[in-house]
Amino acid sequence: MNRAGRPGLISLAERTRTISASSAEPPVNRERLLYEAVRAVAQAEAAVSRFSSARVPDVSTDLERLAMLHGSGDLSDGEFVAAKNRIIADREVERLN
Known part of the structure; x- marks a missing residue:
């Protein structure tokens, strides 16, 4: 014990060594x-x-998601229209290919 009444460094080191040596985990x-x-x-x-x-890819699901974002105010009117047109145009390109 040290002056403060707590275990000293040597006793803590010994206790740590004992605990790690008794570990049941395999290498x-x-x-x-x-x-x-x-x-x-x-x-x-x-x-x-x-x-x-x-x-x-499902156009209706994407458009519903956009409508929800627009309704909640996360998308402005202009952003909503631009995103909607982009989704529809992308799907048209996919359909034609």
């Missing part, structure tokens, strides 16, 4: 962790590509 296998991380990333990329390819 880390870096190759296994790397394999699992790469596998998780590959699974996430596959899920994203499945989601992206499954989404069908």
Whole structure:
């Protein structure tokens, strides 16, 4: 104990060493962790590509979203008209291709 009545540095270091030595965790296998991380990333990329390819562009959904933004005041009248025209024009181009 030090003068303030708290454990000193030596006793704290000894306690830390004892706790870390009694840890029940097995040693880390870096190759296994790397394999699992790469596998998780590959699974996430596959899920994203499945989601992206499954989404069908829907004009009505986009226009409803714009109407909600316009109604809430997040889009001005001019911004609403410009965005609406852009969505319709983009869909026309997609339809023609």
